[in-house]
Amino acid sequence: MKSMTKSPLQVARATYQPKLPAALKGNVVLMEGAATESVANQADIKELFPNTYGMPLITFETGEKQTYPAVGVGVILSGGQAPGGHNVISGLYDGLKALNPANKLYGFLGGPSGLVEHSYIELTSEIVDEYRNTGGFDIIGSGRTKLEEDAQYDKGEEICKELGINAIVIIGGDDSNTNACVLAEYYKQKNAGIQVIGCPKTIDGDLKNEMIETSFGFDTACKVYSELIGNIQRDANSAQKYWHFIRLMGRSASHITLECALQSQPNICLISEEIEAKNMTLKDVVDDIVKVIVNRANFGLNFGTILIPEGLIEFIPAMKKLISELNDLLAHNDDFNALETDDEKRQYVKGMLNADSREVYNSLPKGIAKQLTLDRDPHGNVQVSLIETEKLLIEMVAKRLAQLKAEGIYKGKFSAINHFFGYEGRCAIPSNFDADYTYSLGYTASLLISSGKTGYMSSVRNLTAHPAEWIAGGVPITMMMNMERRHGKMKPVIQKALVRLDGAPFQYFAKHRVDWADEKQSYVYPGPVQYYGPSEVCDLPTRTLLLEKQK
Numbered sequence: 001m002k003s004m005t006k007s008p009l010q011v012a013r014a015t016y017q018p019k020l021p022a023a024l025k026g027n028v029v030l031m032e033g034a035a036t037e038s039v040a041n042q043a044d045i046k047e048l049f050p051n052t053y054g055m056p057l058i059t060f061e062t063g064e065k066q067t068y069p070a071v072g073v074g075v076i077l078s079g080g081q082a083p084g085g086h087n088v089i090s091g092l093y094d095g096l097k098a099l100n101p102a103n104k105l106y107g108f109l110g111g112p113s114g115l116v117e118h119s120y121i122e123l124t125s126e127i128v129d130e131y132r133n134t135g136g137f138d139i140i141g142s143g144r145t146k147l148e149e150d151a152q153y154d155k156g157e158e159i160c161k162e163l164g165i166n167a168i169v170i171i172g173g174d175d176s177n178t179n180a181c182v183l184a185e186y187y188k189q190k191n192a193g194i195q196v197i198g199c200p201k202t203i204d205g206d207l208k209n210e211m212i213e214t215s216f217g218f219d220t221a222c223k224v225y226s227e228l229i230g231n232i233q234r235d236a237n238s239a240q241k242y243w244h245f246i247r248l249m250g251r252s253a254s255h256i257t258l259e260c261a262l263q264s265q266p267n268i269c270l271i272s273e274e275i276e277a278k279n280m281t282l283k284d285v286v287d288d289i290v291k292v293i294v295n296r297a298n299f300g301l302n303f304g305t306i307l308i309p310e311g312l313i314e315f316i317p318a319m320k321k322l323i324s325e326l327n328d329l330l331a332h333n334d335d336f337n338a339l340e341t342d343d344e345k346r347q348y349v350k351g352m353l354n355a356d357s358r359e360v361y362n363s364l365p366k367g368i369a370k371q372l373t374l375d376r377d378p379h380g381n382v383q384v385s386l387i388e389t390e391k392l393l394i395e396m397v398a399k400r401l402a403q404l405k406a407e408g409i410y411k412g413k414f415s416a417i418n419h420f421f422g423y424e425g426r427c428a429i430p431s432n433f434d435a436d437y438t439y440s441l442g443y444t445a446s447l448l449i450s451s452g453k454t455g456y457m458s459s460v461r462n463l464t465a466h467p468a469e470w471i472a473g474g475v476p477i478t479m480m481m482n483m484e485r486r487h488g489k490m491k492p493v494i495q496k497a498l499v500r501l502d503g504a505p506f507q508y509f510a511k512h513r514v515d516w517a518d519e520k521q522s523y524v525y526p527g528p529v530q531y532y533g534p535s536e537v538c539d540l541p542t543r544t545l546l547l548e549k550q551k
């Protein structure tokens with residue numbers, strides 16, 4: 001294998017030894033806890049998962065030496081990149097080799113499609129060593145193919161039989177882990193002899209619950225974005241002439257935006273979950289922003305920062321209704337697709353919408369209205385992440401400020417710059433926290449496999465303590481499930497965690513945001529992720545996690 005040219009930091013990171021929970025370091029025994037129930041819809045989930053429902057929680061503790069028969073394992077990276085994916089694989093590899101040197105690890109290429117299309121490589125120490133503590137998913141690549149049909153599962157079984165694979169590890173978000181659970185049930189029910197284990201991945205931070213304290217990648221991605229926001233704030237404070245509108249990735253949930261606000265203390269931060277709970281209109285959101293801008297201008301502060309979650313637009317009730325109407329109206333609509341000019345399309349849409357939605361549609365700047373009708377995914381749904389909400393808000397705020405200026409109420413100067421941070425953080429070199437956490441998750445997965453478990457998610461808890469005190473084990477995936485409507489049908493899915501308005505992170509933010517809005521010196525400049533130096537600088541988990549654990 002051709003080795004890559006490396007930066008000095010990459011060379012140093014290659015030798016970093018991730019910290020493991022003390023219980024995983026020597027001989028390990030599996031301890032079973034109480035039987036579990038799903039978070040909701042227990043009877044439905046039990047019926048759909050008769051073989052994997054109700055299994056006990058598992059922890060690994062120090063114990064007697066055990067011998068484990070050799071196993072073959074296949075690993076899949078699923079969905080969007082998140083810092084630490086490579087360390088899940090290196091932890092899994094090291095764990096498997098420590099348990100039995102004859103164990104083999106295969107990587108399915110390009111995401112779940114690799115399993116179905118029989119595209120794989122054997123992961124050797126030469127390959128794994130090249131990727132230790134690095135960002136990205138490029139060791140085997142990732143993809144968004146959904147595993148949801150029996151024919152796909154059967155193709156997967158074929159290649160597992162051919163390669164002697166007894167277990168598959170799926171590293172993914174809530175949807176991928178839901179699929180992992182269905183796959184585990186399917187193989188168990190037909191006695192295929194293939195276990196399935198999940199690992200909680202996503203920068204979005206929305207795969208978390210009582211037993212999964214955070215998904216990996218959230219820590220590093222938020223630290224990278226917070227560094228960038230801090231740099232922008234220092235620039236804003238120096239030049240004192242721009243308002244920066246910064247949209248942050250995170251799909252539906254606002255966890256990333258909230259965490260970045262806690263780290264950098266911007267003047268304004270929108271939280272989608274709050275906007276929905278207060279039933280706010282787009283105009284209300286704009287008015288709130290304008291209030292802060294006018295107030296700061298009264299003190300001569302014609303600059304500031306505002307954080308906007310990627311999914312905002314879907315949480316504004318009237319916009320949600322408009323988007324849903326547009327989805328129904330435009331999905332596979334040949335009449336609409338046959339229209340040639342933007343104007344014809346606009347008129348067509350206006351003619352078809354109901355009165356309320358038409359009014360909202362008419363109030364949108366032309367560019368945004370066009371994005372709502374043009375950018376659709378293969379299912380015919382509008383791709384909300386492609387809607388440039390930050391530009392929409394700038395345009396609407398500027399318009400309102402111009403009115404207030406004409407009325408003599410606003411005397412400031414408004415000049416705005418837009419930013420979108422997402423891809424900048426997804427493949428960053430994992431922070432020490434993510435490097436340690438992911439390695440431990442992978443190592444734990446090897447123990448779950450060697451203990452014959454299936455339908456479990458690898459779980460490492462007590463994450464605000466030193467890694468030596470982390471608790472490693474497994475959580476039945478069925479425990480995280482409930483029934484939700486998807487594409488018109490009720491489906492069993494892992495419950496997505498949105499920002500809780502009664503949770504400590506939001507409460508802290510709500511208590512301080514008024515000060516952050518008005519004060520000149522409220523900004524915090526977090527600086528870049530630190531890999532070497534004092535532990536209180538290098539090993540800190542997110543503020544979200546610390547507040548949730550009340551540290």
Ligand code: FBP
Nearest residue numbers: 079080173202203204249250251385
């Ligand atoms: P996952 O849910 O798969 O972890 O992906 C997260 C994410 O980064 C979202 O924040 C973002 O909306 C989306 O992926 C972007 O998708 P793509 O990688 O297809 O551009």
